[in-house]
Amino acid sequence: MTESTTWAGTDVAALQRQADRRHRWGRFGLYAGAILFAFLAAFPFSWALISMFKESNDLYVKENNPFWFNESPTLEHLRLLFLETNYLTFIRNTVLVGLAVTAITLAVSLPAAYALARLRLRWGERMGIAIFLVYLIPPTLLFIPMTRVITSLGLQESLLSLILVYPTITIPISSWLLMGFFKGIPMDIEEQAMVDGHSRMGAIARVVLPLMFPGIIAVVVFAFTLASHEFIYALAFNKSSAVKTIATGVPTELVRGDVFFWQSLQGAVIMIAVPIALLFNAFLDRFISGFTMGAVKG
């Protein structure tokens, strides 16, 4: 982002600033818009944040002001969430699936991306398009036969089912993404290493892969995002509580019959959503530049 501001000549930027000052209404509109968007985006989360600390006697009274603690806040529902539900199991499962999917995705996508970026394949271009087409066959189209495949492999009711199937989503996109990163590394670096006596494989392992670190991080983020978001496969394959991820565990397990444990439920959402959003916010600029780079070079 800093690039685009220094891109323009300085007096143009000064003129722009002057114009901005003149347009007080523009600033007003900007703040009004920003506040409105923030409010709309965060409204249900703020209600969740308040609810998770509320006593039931306070929460379940229709006339009480929902945005105010009419009785003093309590941590009871968080205690219930962590100690008397499988919440921690869901988190652990999600992390395990994320790790395994990351490993498989990297093992398969790094070589594929390298081949697409470097080896000047005649069908390389078409391969890139084919990868995109795979993305267009969503889980919604595949989950019924996939459930049969998983059952016949004996993988239902286990995390292995998700670990096997999620790479079908991560591999195509990661290959495409990593291809962009490989193209960003000058060929000279690799050739120099080969002149220095490394084989091509040696050059890749010692010189190219360390430079791929940002791309590898992107794949990690993607795999963990999928493991925590994916719903339809996780719901179709695994029905027992011990092998659910947060995406399916929280909505199905924190409800007993018709009784919703609303405060604990909202707590479960906040404890996950806030850290992830902080993380994404910190890296947003880098994601955007990564996205534009992929678009330019892909």
Next chain:
Amino acid sequence: MTSTTRQPRYLGDNPRFLAGLFMSPAVIYIIALVGFPFVLAIIYAFTDISTGNPDLEFVGLATFRRVLADPVFRDSLWNTFLFAVVANVLVVILATALAEILIRDFKGKWLVRFLVLLPWVAPVSLATITWLWTLDSIFSPIDWLLRQAGLITENMYWLGRPGTAMTSVIAVQAWRIVPLAAVIVLAGLIAIPKDITDAVAVDGAGFWRRMFQVTIPLLAPIIAVAVLFGVILTISDMSVVYVLTRGGPTNSTQVLSTWAFIKGIEGGALAQGAAVALFLLPVLIGITAVVLRLARRREVL
């Protein structure tokens, strides 16, 4: 080997061997776990396979006929279309506006960005749970505000009546896609050379003229990309509908993905579930055509 100009010292130095070696795991993985199930999905739709009767017995178009005869299916097809179109119209307008805000500097931008990202980065089913509670039939805080303002005396029952339930599903879909679309549009905005917009500003064009005659035309391709992602997300994702209404009340918010799940997994009618899901295919092929055209145009740029 002799055909290559430079004799490779190692087998791994032969580009053609290496290409085959490097590509095959990805190709095999995708063929085995995307290609094969995809073919199976098509085969299923022409049988009457169910969890009770797992034999592949071909019945021609009988399964399709049964699926089509069901009024719930026709509602699902219409809802899928309606939800995708309305939600994504909202997404385009809101995301473009949000990107225009986020590209500017202002106090508290960090906080605004954090809050605005929440609906997208939180796992969808969990984000939807906050709405399930916000739209609660008795304790909805929206209802409380409306009651305080004297606009209603009873509750709204947002998810209990067809009209408000459909509105809620569409709004929540749009709500969670806007951040992603805004980030995509933001990336496009950053890529527009600033001297173009500055030059137009210096020439005296106001905000709205700049917006509609310069920025939006330049952004059109990237807005299209955002729409494609948005459409794919809305038509292929079932978690919002499943968590919020399970397709109810009385199937009024049923979409193809939830209906396929309810039929195929919860009801065990695998063939019918597969047939319902297959109706997404023409839509996806249409999207594919647009993607390919865009991809080609991008190469020209």
